[in-house]
Amino acid sequence: MAAGWQRQDFSSPTGAMLALYETPPAAPVKGVVHINHGLAEHAARYAPFAEFLAGRGYHVAAQDHRGHGYTTAKDGSPRLFAKRNGWKKVTEDTAAVNAHLRARHPGKPVFVLGHSMGGTVAMNHVMRHPDTVSGAAIWNANFVTGGLAGVMKLVLFFNGLGGASKPAGTIDALTFKAWDKKFRDDRPAFGWLSRDLSVVDAYVADPLCGWPASVSLWRDFLKGMQYAADDTHFARVRKELPFHLIGGGSDPATEGGKATRQMAERLKKAGFTDVSAEVLEGFRHETLNEIGAEAEMAKFADWLDQRVG
Template identity: 30%
Template sequence: MAGMEWDFTGARERITAREWPADSPRWVALLAHGYGEHIGRYEYVADTLLRHGAVVYGPDHLGHGKSGGDRVLVHDFEEIVADLHTVEEHARERHPGLPVVLIGHSMGGMIAARYAQHHGDGLAALVLSGPVLGPWGAITALLGVEEIPDDPIDTATLSRDPAVGEAYAADPLVWHGPFKPTTVKAFDRCLSAIAGGGRLGALPTLWVHGEADELVPLRETRIGIEQIRGDDLTEILYPDARHEVFNETNKDEVLADVTTFATRHVGG
């Protein structure tokens, strides 16, 4: 199911969000996508979640996909957290009483972690997929660089399935240019804020990561996880898997782990 789109006025620009509706959902899945991509790349994820009792929501973040703003330009990730909260509030209005599980990938995992520090009391569970946390070397290397090189991503680092990289490279809604200095500084501030923002307490948290992830290396994320981990953390690592575990050759295994975790914590 392709889902239904709507627009709202975000913290800075017009934001486009998507709902994948369900007839009798038992829980709400709230998705936060990664850097340079868009929520439309999560059709397979949404379909899997639907089949496990969820109604699914997610925005194109500011400057991404169909949302407004200069491409991949982020001044302050707190604004993106606020936009995501607007989507959650919309979902709760449409489905009062249903538990909410937040699922964030890569940059979306960073956003989800910060979101949980602000709004974790309202979540039933949190899923972090290859999250940008800790001392992310990709950003540290760009701090202070006046002219960031236009060095396209090696799409082979996304997944062992070459079709994933081919689709990514051909997707007009994906950003294929360089980082922007303002966004680099916003990443750095957000990671620092998360590191000092407190632990996740009793919030059930699942961390999934590909052991062969070169874009967001496991060793760097682990430092960030240790900074925020609460009392209920489940860690699952996938040997040989690359960055986009939801698009990997073993994606059904990964999504089975996610849905098992989520439905356990929403009472399904």
């Protein structure tokens, strides 16, 4: 982990002890970027991005979500958000970190960014607490709706007969394992994450990454996806709020960026006036760990600078 990405314990009102990473204090600070990581990974992996943004004048923070990384909770366990109301507690943890950042930098704009599952967390935060953010970046995310959500609920019901804390084997097979097959010529597992196989090797070697999520966690995550997919939850969000969307043209998790394009269309249809969306040709799932990531980091920092003014 890079020296400029420092971990501390942060006590959440939900009872979780969050592993919270932040860049060191710097002056002047233009704004704040609050990162939410994806499923089966952790916030320490965002160190290079955090240090890059810090160099552009932004304070950056990210917490390990419940069930991930070094975060602990008496009502949870590794690979599980909480025994009850898991998604609610994840979003409350996120809101607590947001409040901490706003208190630390009063008057400064706070941008929430989420990758994959973190994109769902970020969208839920925007919908629930729209006055606490100055913009949202939703990267490589896909919100399940309609018949597919029904199928997932049915599969999780049967997977859960062996216990909600057990791995959701069928869902894992339909997602991670199915995506592996598309890139098996590159690497037997997790080649769908990036064309940079050294990054994929590091992910596979990391004991805090790549694990099969529990039935309970998937059930909670599905609730979050359905909440994020409901346009009625945009009612309190000001239409000038900037959105920055990214998808990978070769990312199976977003159907080759189809989910990103649909999200952009949905936001514009809902009346949002500042929507930036790009599907990156050749990119797989992890934009920040792809070949060519440096250019995308710079473009995002430029986007932030324009919104900060």
